[in-house]
Amino acid sequence: MTNSSDKDLGMNRPISRRDFVNGVALPVGGALMMPSFSGALAQPAVQSADYYPPTEIGLRGSHDGSWEVGHQMRDQRGWDRSSASDSGEEYDLVIVGGGISGLAAAHFFIDQAGRDARVLILDNHDDFGGHAKRNEFHYNGRMLALNGGTLNIESPERYNAPSRALLDAIGVDLGRFLSDNSESRSMYRRMGLRSAHFFDKETWGVDRLVKGDGGGGYSADFAAQTPLSARAQQDLLMLYSGSLPDYMPGLSSDEKKQRLAKISYTDFMLNTVKVDPEVMWFYQNTGNGSFVVGADALPALFAWQMGQPGFSGMNLEPTPEGMLADLPGGHHGRQLPGGGSVHFPDGNATLTRLLVRWLIPDAVPGGSQEDVGAARVDYSLLDARNQAARIRLNSTVVNVQHQGSGADRNVEIAYVNDGRTHRVRGRHCVMACWNTVIPYLVPELPEQQKEALAFGVKAPLVYTSVAVRNWTAFEKLGISRVTTPTMYHSRLALDEAVSLGDLRHAESPEEPIVLSLGRYPSAPGLPKKEQHIIGRQDLLNTTFETFERSLRDQLGRVLGDGGFEPARDIVGIAVNRWPHGYSYTYNSLYDPMDWVFTSTDQQPCVVGRQPWGNITIANSDAAASPHTDAAILEAHRAVQEVLAKS
Secondary structure, X not given: OOOOOHHHHOOOOOOOOOOOHHHOOOOOOOOOOOOOOHHHHOOOOOOOOOOOHHHOOEEEEOOOOOOHHHHHHHHHOOOOOOOOEEEEEEEEEEEEOOEHHHHHHHHHHHHHHOOOOOEEEEOOOOOOEOOOOEEEXXXXXXXXXXXXXXXXXXXXXXXXXXXXXXXXXXXXXXXXXXXXXXXXXXXXXXXXXXXXXEEXXXXXXXXXXXXXXXXXXOOHHHHHHOOOOHHHXXXXXXXXXXXXXXXXXXXXXXXXXXXHOOOEHHHHHHHHHOOOHHHHHOOOOOOHHHHOOOHHHXXXXXXXXXXXXXXXXXXXXXXXXXXXXXXXXXXXXXXXXXXXXXXXXXXXXXXXXXXXXXXXXXXXOOOOOOOOOOXXXXXXXXXXXXXXXXXXXXXXXXXXXXXXXXXXXXXXXXXXXXXXXXXXXXXXXXXXXXXXXXXXXXXXXXXXXXXXXXXOOOEEEEEEEEEEOOOHHHHHHOEEEEEOOOOOOOEEEEOOOOOEOOEOOOOOOOOOEEEEEEEOOOOOOOOXXXXXXXXXXXXXXXXXXXXXXXXXXXXXXXXXXXXXXXXXXXXXXXXXXXXEEEOOOOOOOOOOHHHHHOOOOOOHHHHHOOOEOOEEEOOHHHHOOOOHHHHHHHHHHHHHHHHHHO
8 A cells, every 4th residue: 555645545534534333443352242232233123114124325235233142142152042032923925035046035935925015124234135236335416326235136037946936926027138238338448438457556566557357368469568577477478379288188078177176277377388477467467357266266277267378279068058157166267158247336236126016016106117227125024013014124034933832833033133132933933144144144054064054254354435516537548447456455446337217227428327346355275164264354344444544545646647636536335345245165175076066965965955854045155156046046946945844
C-alpha cells in the first residue's frame, strides 16, 4: 500500500464514517457473550415500512449481528433454551435458512401441498437471499445495483429439470433477457475497452498498468511492457507458442490425467514445464474465482480443463460429457459448453426477489421479470400474520429437535431474535443452512452423519461493490477490468453492461456506475481446508476501515493515470464478506479420486444429507457444489422427502 494520506484517499468522507457497529472487529471466540452484546444484535421482530437492507452500506454479506450467536453456540457446545418463550406458532413446514435453497424449498412445498400450506422461513441475516444479496445505491437520481454475492446463472443449458421448472414458475425468461441486452453486453468492447494487468510496486518495484488479458495468449509487445525479467518474458511467450513438448511421453491420455489430478498446477508449471517463477504471477490465482484457492492447491488437471496453458503438447483427450462440470462435488466453473452464463444487474438477487414475489406477492410489487429490477420490496409484509408463507429475518436458529411420537410427532425450532430466545413448531423442518452448523443445531443426529456434515469447509471470499460518480478513468485508460494478483483485491471491473426493466445500466462514461472487486483470502502452501480456515479468520478479524483504506488506495493507483481520485469519485461502498462462502468441492489433491470424478454414496455430501425423522437437509453443501441449480435441486429432493412422510 502507498503512503497516500487519508485525506487523499477520502477516508474522511461521510459515506464511510457512519457509526457502523460492523466497522469494528469483534471477538471470534468465546469472549463474546450474551446478553451483554444483545443490544447490538437486537432487531425489531416486525420490520418498519422504511426497513430496506439492500441500501445498507459498509460491511455487508455476513454482517455483524448475523454470526455472533452462532459462534457463541459453537463455543458453548449448545444453547440454553430454558428461558425460551413459546410463540404458540405451528406450521406445516419450518425452513432454517432463507437463501436460494430455502426459498426454493418453500416454493416446491407450497406448489405441491397447496397455497394454504403454512410455511415459516427463519434466517439469521437482515435480508433474505443467503449469498444472493443485492447492493443498491442511489446517486444523482439514479438507482444502481450490483450483486453482493451469488453472481450468475451459470451454464443454464446444463440446469437440472427442477431448476428449470422453478425458473419458469417464478417468471424467469433468460432468452428475453439476453435478447433485450444483446447490444449492451458488448458495449465495452465496442468502445475499445479491454482487460489489463496491474503490476504493483510492492512486488515489482514499480506500479504499472499493462493492457492485455492473455485469453488468446500474450504478445511480445505485451511482454516487453511488463517488469518481467528477460527469461520470464520468453517463458511467458513460450507457453502460447504451440510448440510445447509432451511432458509425459509414453503414457496414455488417461494415465496422464491421473498424474495431473494428483499434482498442483504450480508444481506442474515450475517443476514439469519449468517456467521462470516470475511467470507464475499471472497464474498464481488460477482457480481463485471458482475454488477460492490458488494454483498451489488446484489440480493440474483442473487447470487444463479451465484452458490454462502448459498442456498443448500432451495430446489429452477431451473430457467426457458430464465429467467435472456436473458431478456433485465436482468442478466449479463448468468449463464444458453450456450456453455461457447469465448475469442480471444484481446477480441472482433477481431470482430471490422473484421467489419472494411468488411466495408473498404483496411484498414485491409488479408481475414480470423486468419490473422486479427496480422494485422496492416491502419488508414489513414478509412476516405478516395473515399469510400462509412467512419470512422472519434477524432470527438465528440455535436448536432443532423432535417432539412427540407417531402421528403427533413434530419438530421444535428455537431461535434468537431481538436478543431473546423463542420457540416455534413445524410438522416438518428443512435445514437449508450450511452443513457444518447443522450438527450443533440438531444434536440428536447420528454421529456418522454429523461427521459427514462437518467434513467440508466453506470457502471464504469478498465481493466489494463501489459506486463511483463516473467511469471516465476507464474510458481514458481503455480498460474495463483489471487483474491485480498481488494487491488486496485481486480483480476489479466495471459491472456488466446489462439492464432489467427500469434498472438501467450507464450508457455514457459520465454517468455513475458500480465497480466490482473481488478478494479471496487464502494461505498458499497449505492444504485446501486449512487455507479456508485461515481465510475465514482473516475476514472476521478485518475491520471495515481496513477494507475501505485498501480499496481506495488500490483504485487510486490502478486508475490514477486516467484521472480517478478516490476522495472525489467514490460515492458508496458495500463490502460483502462471506467467511462461509462457496460450498466445499472435492479436490483430487486431498480427497479420494472417486469423490471427485464419480457419483458415489460414500461422498460426505451424500451421507450428510440423509433425512432424520421429520428433518431433511437442503443446501448447496448437500451437493458439494456452489452452483445455484445445485441448491435448487437439493431443495427439491428435500421437499420430496418431506412429502413422502406427510
